[in-house]
Amino acid sequence: METAAQTSTGPDPIQSPRLAALSAAGILHGYFTRAGGVSEGPLYRGLNVGLGSHDSREAIHENRRRVAAWFGAQPARLATVHQVHSPDVVTVDGTYDGARPEADALVTATPGLILGVLTADCGPILFADPEAGVIGAAHAGWKGAFGGVLEATVAAMEALGADRTRIAASLGPSISRRNYEVGQEFYDRFLAHDPDYVRFFTAAARPGHFMFDLPALTVKRLTDAGVAADNLDICTYPDEDRFFSYRRTTHRAEPDYGRQISAIMIRER
Known part of the structure; x- marks a missing residue:
């Protein structure tokens, strides 16, 4: 079956x-x-797949169908979770029924x-150990990265037979240091955990504020876990x-926002 990945549509x-x-x-x-995508209006225009947004349900499901079709699959084969900025990981297999438990990462060998x-704005990280036939996907904002969702994803992949020395991971489009300003309390929390985390902050124009490098933290946590990882260095904000x-939505005081998706699959033989 020819997938959309092999066509220009x-x-x-x-x-x-x-x-x-x-x-x-x-x-x-x-x-x-x-x-x-098919979503309309300035808040959702395009391929909004966020079931938590107030966009048209019909548009969201059509967008999710289009994502699945790009992989040459039916929408029922697209597994996502109800993301809550946690370190929790769900292992899914051929019995997947469309449920969206509260978690922030998924792994499979199916x-x-x-x-x-x-x-x-949060970081989407996709993982693969092609030799073991194990993949993973994680959502990591600052809470997830700080709380261990990346390491938990690697451990869950290893439980399926992966080896962290073979895992490749890549951080996709996310907010960069250039557009992520935080306050003193945020800065203090990170340095109390590890003084070396000062490397992820630079002084902002406003006193008592800092520019935070979430992508650098994400990649460091991955490499410290023994995974080969990189950052596509694409900022979502501008x-x-x-x-x-x-x-961006918050700064404009807009009432809602859409979500993009990052996804990975093992092709059926």
């Missing part, structure tokens, strides 16, 4: 070179943008099952044409 996700190199081993992935995480952004 439909959504056109961003690819990670690190993960794209695994396509010969049957690993398909994509960091989807707003392109290729071919044909798409793992997806939704973001709007690029309104391609990405939804919670912080």
Whole structure:
């Protein structure tokens, strides 16, 4: 069956070179943008897949169908969770029934099952051990990265037979240090945990405020866990044409925002 990944129609996700190199081993992935969706209006225009948004249910489900179709799969094969900024990971398999438990990462060894995480500034991280045939997807904002969701995802993959020395991970579009201003309490929390975390902050223009480098923290946590990881270095905040952004919405006092999806699948043989 020809997938949308092999045609020029439909959504056109961003690819990670690190993960794209695994396509010969049957690993398909994509960091989807707003392109290729049916949602309308300034808040949701494009490929909004956020079931937690107030967008039209019909549009959201059509957008999710289009994401699944890009992988050559039915919508029922797209697994996501109800994200709550936790360190919790769900293992899914062929019995997946569409449930969305509260968690922030998924892992599987089941071919044909798409793992997806939704973001709007937080970091989407996709993982793969092609030799073991195990994949993962994690949603990591500051709470998730600080709280251990990345390490928990690696451990859950290892429980399925992966080896962390073979795992490739890539951080997709997320908010960068250039647009992530935080206050003194936030800064103090991180340095109380580890004084070396000062490396992730620079002084902001406003006294008592700092610019926080969430992507650098994410990659460090991954590499410290023994995983080969990189950052696509694409900031969601300024690029309104391609990405939804919670912080941009907050700064504009808008009532709601859409979510983009990042997803990964093991191709069925």
